[in-house]
Amino acid sequence: MPLPRPLKPLAAIGALALLLTGQVLAEAPGLNGELRGTGDLGVVIERASGSVALVDTTRREVLRHIEGFGDLSHASVKFTRDARYAFVFGRDGGLTKLDLLTGEIAERILQGGNSIGGAISQDGRFVAVGNYEPGGVKVFDTETMELVIDVPATYQRPDGSTAQAKVVGVVDVPGNVFVFSLFEAGEIWTLDMSRDEPELTKHRDVGSMPYDALITPNGRYYIAGLFGEDGMALLDLWHPENGVQRILPDYGQNDYGQGEQRLPVYKMPHLEGWAMAGNRAFFPAVGRSEVLVADTRDWSLTNRIAVHGQPIFVMSRPDERQVWVTFAHPLNDKVQVIDTQTLEVIATLEPGDSILHKEFTPRGEHIWISARDSNQVVVYDTRTFEELARLPAESPSGIFFTHRAHQIGL
Template sequence: MSATNTMNRRACLLGGLALPLAWSGCAAVAPSGAAPSAAPALMGSGDLGVVIERATGTLAIVNTSSRSLLGKVTGLGDLSHASVVFSRDQRFAYVFGRDGGLTKVDVLERRIVHRVMQAGNSIGGAISADGTLVAAQNYTPGGVKVFDARTLALVADLPAVIDPVKQSGKPTGQLSRVVGLVDLPGRRFAYSLFDADAIWIADLSDVAQPKVTKLEGIGRQPYDALVTPDGRHYIAGLFGEDGLAMVDLWAAEPRVRRILGGYGRGQQPLPVFKMPHLRGWAVAGRHAYLPAIGRHEVLVVDTESWQEVGRIPVAGQPVFVIARPDGRQVWVNFAVPDYHRVQVIDTTSRSVVRTIEPGKAVLHMEFTPRGEAVWISARDANRVTVYDTQRIEPVGELALDAPSGIFFTARAARVGF
């Protein structure tokens, strides 16, 4: 073997200690006595994503540039209400299943790396800003569990114990369901307690001694929340009353401020067929676009004053209200009986400019990183349709089994995703 080849082989071996073969560009070196195996194809992760196939507990891995299906990962349990966050390097997807399963998936090698059953009923989670901690929000038992992102070893357990003094009639030791869990700058998370009318902020700078700030009496039944893209404001929607609860996280002593109180103006709300979602998807420029509970409207809120500055009539009860990355458009999907429709709002005119019908049971939408396209899942039509956002016309389609959530790896670089 030449000196050059020997040096190259040594460099590959040393590099392999830190980098997987899919990244290193080195040929695989088989152990002594083993047959050589082909190295994974060299591939970046920036234009990849995953789609939940909820009926089969499967994760479909897709390429957003070629609009193609790369492969599938099975064995992820109950994904009827699943969500996903990504590692900072965009290689690993952390999948939170409804059955309490937390699964770490390698999207490049398309395989499960680790899987733990951490609760009886879970509805999502978040990853810390430094990428070291993964937190799961749980219904059963109520609370938040925090894991090492590398190994999925449990490092902290934060039960959401309801204060029986402040919540009269509720027994000592009862736990609240947790919703609206988001990551904050630093090793911090904010989340809402549906059954305790509270917002908690957990600081895990020292995982052995978490510090939890508890904000009580925020309003009735917070059902979901968002954190603004700058990480400053945490806003929880209230299912039990008109209005939202907001916390300025930059304040020396965070307090809850009620906003949009009484937006229903005394009108009888409609029956709520599906809980709407919030998240940072709804912030476009200096305005937040929020679903109104039990109404066929999207509320427009100035994020400087946090006052309502408009409302936009839409086709049904909005579920997801998602802003295109540049803020020029907001796309809205709906609860039954209007869940086959999606409407596009132009944010300059604050009006609906197009109504499309991607298929029965539209469950989720996800923009590509720069917003030139949006992917829309139609569960009962068994397909994901890709739309050009300038022309608002379909440009691609993937046949998938009961698709629901769509998550692209670009989320790894965004607060609250």
Template sequence: MRIRSFVLGTVAAVALATGAAAADGFGEGLRGTGDLGVVIERATGQVAVVDRLESARLATVEGLGDLSHASVVFGPSERYAYVFGRDGGLTKVDVLTGTIDARVVQSGNSIGGAISEDGSLVAVANYEPGGVKVFDAETLDLVADIPATDIGEGKRSKVVGLEDAPGNRFVFSLYDTDEIWIADFSKDRTAPEITKYPAIGRQPYDALVSEDGRWYLAGLFGEDGIAMLDLWNPDKGVRQVLEGYGRGEEALPVYKMPHLEGWAVAGGYAWLPAIGRHSVLVVDMDTWEQVAEIPVHGQPVFVMARPGGRHVWVNFALPDNEFVQVIDTQALEVVDTLEPGPGVLHMEFTPRGDRVWLSVRDKDEVHVYDTATRERLAVLPAEKPSGIFFTSRAHRIGL
């Protein structure tokens, strides 16, 4: 009994101390991380910390630099968000206290990043100077510098499509030299093993890793098709699939290149935005052949599956970016059209898919919808919001 009393007393003291620390942030008492997220406010270089259960804004974190093309990953504890800015800034944000834990400006121009499987390394893809820099996730100290291929006149290829893969690996594409590289940190975190795949297709511009960690898919700006690497069998090299995927038969203006990380996987199919066409393509993931094309309201940017895969939600480039459409994945047709307002840039589902958050940039708002009824439940103020990221991403591959 005495031992039990001592343990309970110690736990109570720790809880009180923790509660006091939390109160120094934006909330009183203990708080979990599972219901939290961040919203990028691109025009002001700040992020909003939000509570997805309460549909509430909790804190504003300023001083993150140029967030015009920002992305975010989370550490495994969900407490820390790593924000990648366009100006080369890498910022570690504590979402429990609403403060910056660490920050480094590591390049002149960067385009996103990833966190390793074990959560110990954060990698950043750089345009200038071209290459990948890898940092200790705790301290943001530089661990490894991987220069991209030299293209002459003191310049190196831009790096795009940086993704995490199982086994503490990072996979990325070299835009100017048509390559895909794997950097394997499983044996030595300061000297990764690099595997290079040349001539993978012209000008890879973005990429994704499938949720099972098997496929690395890179979109090609310079030609139709997708470069695909089987990460379970990397010795088989890169092959091209979906040879017709690109601008389509008729040359149309492309108002915004789709984000490959916005592809959906549902019911054994990949759902992807057609480039320069008003349609969503459905691809059999066993054969990697297109099986359907679904007409939609405009040029799709993000095609995202509600968790469970029953529906796919689609947003659009200009001039149709005030609309969102919902596709039934069984019927293969649009079943609803919403009009949240101009500048719907990003969508983020709650982990079980009961709600979806939409950034409505040109109204300076974030909207929350019930995914079953498609009713709008809440509106949060935000200054030119773009990306929305919930902490549940900490436990998914390729996000």
């Protein structure tokens, strides 16, 4: 049956569009010649070889090992707003932009002497890098990688002299604001990039040696751990005029109100991957084989959970039913799982040697764990604890999946 006349041109146009689309798809560049999105991609840091493994979290496979990232002994990763690019922060001060679709390095600069992390602004325009050396924060344009602003972490010592502090705990918060801590200075600074002239605000005397920090998922509370004393420093970003509040100042005391001696600390806990479940927050105790539980309504300490060793990463499954814990040397051969309702350890796993880092898939059905000295990444089912895969990697450490692009502070 012939088509009515008005539809003939439309059918012809549709056929031509399909033909042209097919040509575009055939010619479009892509990783391994395959057109794909980035939603199920991730990056595994291979610290020994200065490379990263680009992985597919749905297929549970390594797509490519990519070299040329420099010193990755303490590297972290942030993703651009569109999840097309990953920015890798290297210990040699390198800032490397990786194209996830082509699996190639798009650009790399040496912006400092020693950097351990950074953040990307809410609107995706800026990437901030926190530096140990020379100290301070540098902000770059995410597209051009041109320097936008250099903020030295200059502080005044008790004797009146000035020095540069190591910058830790760099996070992004709503409003195109970066927040970070100064280790030696005991200060927390905010950098507002929403203005034509960026505005810097300094909060002083927040506590001794803030070593890392986290931001609550809604972007309200910035919390810095204190290495030089028990307790944490909390800044309410909805009401910064109230200053910094000390919370959990007595977590180092036992049930009799007496202070307990810390164990030797071989690895500083990391707070970025902290755990929240309902009105509870779970975080590692410095120098103690405990996971501490706080009530987020008033930030009081409510429970202590005895665990295998000194916790490094305490991370919540996306549905908040479980908390997974990894540990510091020399007890870093196991992973423990805590039930957030009973506060009991319900599983102890042994993925391999030198376990530190882990990452949940976006909806939490799987967890990927790096076994550094086994040169493997191990994938588990988080419901059954069944091992699903072992993937090859050169001394894997940090694991980062692209869903972080759409979460505050990650």
